[in-house]
Amino acid sequence: MAAVAESLSFLGLTPSARDPATAVRRRNRGPRNRKKGWKRWAGPEARLGREIGDFLEDVTLQQRVAGGLIAEQPDAGLFFVDTGNAEKGRKRKNKIREKPLHIDLVLQPDSKVPPPKDILSYQIPNGKKERRRRQFWERLAQRGVLPRAERRLQTRLQNAAGRVDPGRSFYDIWADDNPLERALVGQDSWFLQQTQKQRVKRPPRLQQKPSQLPAVEVIAPGGSYNPTFEDHQALLLKAHEVEVMKKRAEDKVERQLRFPTAAEAPTAETVFREQCEGLLEESEGEEEEEEEQKEEAVGGAQPSDPPRPPLRPGKKTEQQRRKEKEARAQELRRRQEKAWRCRQQQLFRLRSLGRQLRRWEQELLRRRRAREAKRREMEGRPRRLGRIKYEDPALEVQLSDELAESLRTLKPEGSVLHDRFKSLQKRSLIEPRERAKFKRKYRLKYVEKRAFREVTL
């Protein structure tokens, strides 16, 4: 009775409880379409919702714990009969834990609800359609028809090669029948020329190379990795000479710019002594010196009278004019006679004239030969093309202590790339150029930050 009463009270079925079937009306808190009615927690729908929520939570708790509603579980799953077996002190032979750790247990999933099955992972959208499309393209590929993307890829690979294709095909270009000229074989040359199908002939002047130097100049025998003593010395001598020239040029500039120090500066005494050098040579010298001094004194004292300027030119009289005319005629006559006489006399001078001519011709010949020799010599040198002159590359030489003992320890000197580049310049195939410098249009302005300015060390 008490249990029933308890259960009833637990369930809320007491006599004082109201009938759950009868609707309970709470006091109307005013019309629901007011602002107060906006409070969602107060209405019957909200209440219902909360009750449903509680119910559902209860149901899910039961499912998690017991794998289903507790009311539907069999008795054996919920209850067990406690027989009260006391633990007989089992000796722990192995000190192995029987139970797993608590933290491991806590971390295991303890819900009896199985995780939901992911059906999307079994689904392929348009699976059948894709399969059919794949089979379709396979059938086409067997026949040789490829989809557009593949075709584009193939053409791109073929065209991507361009001019430096490693797989590019060569042919015999010097044979009579080659692909270059196959198209132009039997046709009229005039026609080909007019229709611009034939290429313009290369002028024969371009067959000659600008320089007769060999393309690859082998280094002197002293440049071997294991040279003989003499060859190595010869090469070192050449390098030494180059260095000596450089040093001399430097010294010359230094000498020209050198300003004598206070100790070396010429004083009046040294200047006087320099001027008297050679004059004071014991007894003979003194007399000469005196004479020279006298001459100098005399020369300086003579005044040179300038010629008298002509009087104011007045009008010339008849006499003066006549005289002048006569003088002119006489002068002319004299000159003519002289010329005639010279020409007469030249007859007797034929031989010497001939000799003179011959000498002049020889001189011309000599000059021509000298010019030709100079031209031939200039041809051998690299031409001057442009602003920058060609400079010889530095000699590649290893000093005696840098010479390698074996091929394994050889440290190569110089760079073949640099050598080839210089060789091209030397043969006048390219002009020497220097790297373009970066020129600033406006001067850089440096400003110190105010904070930095205030820092005093």
Place this chain on the structure above:
Amino acid sequence: MGGLEKKKYQRGSATNYITRNKARKKLQLSLPDFRRLCILKGIYPHEPRHKKKVNKGSTAARTFYLLKDIKFLLHEPIVNKFREYKIFVRKLRKAYGKSEWGTAERLKDNKPTYKLDHIVKERYPTFVDALRDLDDALSMCFLFSTFPRTGKCHVQTIQLCRRLAVEFLNYVIASRSLRKVFLSIKGIYYQAEVLGQPITWITPYAFAHDHPTDVDYRVMATFTEFYTTLLGFVNFRLYHSLNLHYPPKIDGQAEVEVKPAEGKEYAMDSESYLEKHKKLFEGLRFFLNREVPREPLAFVIRCFGGQVSWDKSLCIGATYDVSDPSITHQIVDRPRVEQQVVGRYYLQPQWVFDSVNAKLCLPVADYFPGVLLPPHLSPFVTEQEGDYIPPEKLKLLAMQRGEDPGEETEEEEEEEEEEEEDDNDKDEEEEEEDESEKEEEIKLKKMEEQKAQSNKALPVKVTAGKVRLEDKQRLEQEQQSEEKRLAIMMMKKREKYLYKKIMFGKKRKIREANKLAAKRKAHDTALKEEKKKTKKARRA
């Protein structure tokens, strides 16, 4: 004045030349394109004889081209390709700027390209012309094939250069045309003879690489572009001249494929000497150790008929292992070699190169590992008479002639040693000998006098004559020198003067050569003394 005035700089050399900028504008190309075009076509700037005339009075240093050359350039079809490329770049840049990727892809698919075949044919109308210019082409290709594959130049170019270089080397191996090799500090110089043309090229060492900054890479890349095309065509022709299939399917260092129908034929020279030279290493099997430069050695050995292999882990193409018993020579470069196999020569790599240059297999004793090597002489040096020839070269020449200087040198050395040790004794002996000779002479004289005095009425006796071996060569030489002296006496004064001058020059050369020889002797004696000192130190 009557008639039209002649104005300056309107005719003659002033109108034959054109400056670089004007030429560029005439062709409507940018400067790099213009330079590229000139390099590809082989148009070079000219230096006019009278710069002031051409430059219209000024002496500013300008680059001049011949006007006719530029007019010839106008007909070139690749000029249009350059212009198209410029437009392509502009469009591509726009597409990238507007993020139109589809347009960019489409443009890249249709990138304008050009081929240089017709330029090759135009510049080298015959095959021999192309061979004459092959030096430069080969050197460039070998140089570019050693470049690292960074982005500085197209990786395709480097690959193509490598492939062409290997093909050419294979041709040289198949035709056995290598003649000279020279190891210098800059690189390795080779000389091969192809169809009668000597071709010299330089290969850099594999491990030397520094990028000099004053080299214009674009110019070199343009040259290489042209040269790779040229070399490809030349290779094709060369392979066909040997009846080999081109392009060969080369993987690593494998042999060249031969057409099944015909066998290998190489240019047979009638001289047997040359034949012997080509078969220098025939029958020998070489093995290259890890530390020696594999490619040059393998190439050189194969060129002369030898078989070569290396360690498998180095590179593909190794045919036999180090433990193969049939190996005759092993090339090592270490100071000491442990585990020497009997029946095999262990040599330093210089032996191979020196043998090739000397045209015979040199005695191996000088090239053992750890031995001080003889100097590596340059085969490109031709000595004229009167020049100084180092003793090593003399030895080599003697060996080539067939003498065996090895023993001689040993004997000489022994003799020298003996001499130095027994110097005093010998001097005494010599003195004694001299004295004895003098005594004998005196005795003889006395005897003659006695005889003369005693036998005044000597019956004339015919004594048996002594046979004197006439040295024919010596006689000839004497006759020639007499004739020469007579001719000199008969010369006119002027000619004699010239002759004296020439002889003076020649004698000066000889004097210098003697000076060098004396220097060398001094150096050698110094070395010997050092050696002796070390020997004594070791003994003590």
